[in-house]
Amino acid sequence: MALKLAIIGIGYIGSEIIKNLYKFQNKIELKAVFDIEKDKMEKVIDLHPNVRLMSFITDFDDCDIIVESATQQVVETVFDKVIQTGKIFLPMSVGAFISYDNLYSNYTQLEESQKKLIKLPSGAIGGFDCIDALNLVGIQKAELTTRKPLKVFVNHKYVKDHDLKLSENEKTLIFKGNAKKAAQIFPRSINVAARLALSTLGPKKTAVSIYSEPSINKNIHEIEISSDVGEYKFSFQNNPSPINPRTSWLAALSILEVLGKIS
Numbered sequence: 562m563a564l565k566l567a568i569i570g571i572g573y574i575g576s577e578i579i580k581n582l583y584k585f586q587n588k589i590e591l592k593a594v595f596d597i598e599k600d601k602m603e604k605v606i607d608l609h610p611n612v613r614l615m616s617f618i619t620d621f622d623d624c625d626i627i628v629e630s631a632t633q634q635v636v637e638t639v640f641d642k643v644i645q646t647g648k649i650f651l652p653m654s655v656g657a658f659i660s661y662d663n664l665y666s667n668y669t670q671l672e673e674s675q676k677k678l679i680k681l682p683s684g685a686i687g688g689f690d691c692i693d694a695l696n697l698v699g700i701q702k703a704e705l706t707t708r709k710p711l712k713v714f715v716n717h718k719y720v721k722d723h724d725l726k727l728s729e730n731e732k733t734l735i736f737k738g739n740a741k742k743a744a745q746i747f748p749r750s751i752n753v754a755a756r757l758a759l760s761t762l763g764p765k766k767t768a769v770s771i772y773s774e775p776s777i778n779k780n781i782h783e784i785e786i787s788s789d790v791g792e793y794k795f796s797f798q799n800n801p802s803p804i805n806p807r808t809s810w811l812a813a814l815s816i817l818e819v820l821g822k823i824s
């Protein structure tokens with residue numbers, strides 16, 4: 562029987578999932594959707610009349626898989642119910658797990674059987690097969706350097722509050738600190754720091770630097786890991802999605818990859 566899917570957040574990523582569900586050959590069936598913008602839900606129902614509009618954000622009792630593709634706050638809101646009801650949970654806004662202290666401690670204290678039901682997509686980065694193997698021995702250093710186009714930072718509140726001067730010709734350091742602070746300051750765009758932290762040294766010991774770089778039109782993430790096993794460097798040069806330039810194309814594909822493994 563097909564696994565029943567609920568999607569919370571029908572923006573770019575939510576819509577991409579719906580468009581691509583046919584690839585799972587009827588092993589996953591879209592059952593219910595929720596979005597704060599009602600017209601987005603209604604558009605889904607127009608195309609898929611058997612799908613149900615959720616009446617509230619945790620109205621997913623009849624579903625097996627819950628996808629969050631909305632905001633960090635939504636992850637925090639639904640987490641307890643997802644755990645209590647034993648659903649498979651695919652959160653896109655993984656920054657939530659390190660932005661909210663209560664969520665981080667609830668997540669890290671889950672029993673192994675519960676944790677297995679939370680499938681963290683690799684998002685806009687990867688290499689987690691290697692990282693998970695290194696964890697069997699231990700990781701000493703985990704660093705992320707993110708470079709994004711200048712336009713991402715123009716008018717950003719943090720840039721204004723800190724009176725940062727953005728160069729139009731050279732790379733400018735915007736932020737240097739740990740993953741926890743990065744996820745709080747850049748909630749929409751630094752899920753990668755959170756994803757890396759959750760699989761390496763945690764929110765406070767995973768180092769993050771963020772640069773504005775006028776000459777690029779991609780989001781570039783470079784990861785350096787040190788372990789007794791060796792030294793590792795990963796580089797991801799992500800093209801923006803042709804549909805939503807604010808999101809890396811790879812991020813939407815990563816959640817489809819997880820769904821493919823479950824189906």
Ligand SMILES: NC(=O)c1ccc[n+]([C@@H]2O[C@H](COP(=O)([O-])OP(=O)(O)OC[C@H]3O[C@@H](n4cnc5c(N)ncnc54)[C@H](O)[C@@H]3O)[C@@H](O)[C@H]2O)c1
Nearest residue numbers: 570571572573574596597630631653654684685749752812
């Ligand atoms: N893990 C990663 O590497 C990664 C990469 C890209 C995006 N993301 C995250 O995934 C999420 C979705 O990204 P997107 O590009 O689809 O964004 P989007 O803005 O296109 O879509 C978000 C949707 O969520 C809806 N929404 C907002 N608040 C809501 C709420 N309280 N309840 C229900 N719906 C709500 C919006 O109306 C919108 O339709 C974002 O949080 C983004 O930061 C993660």
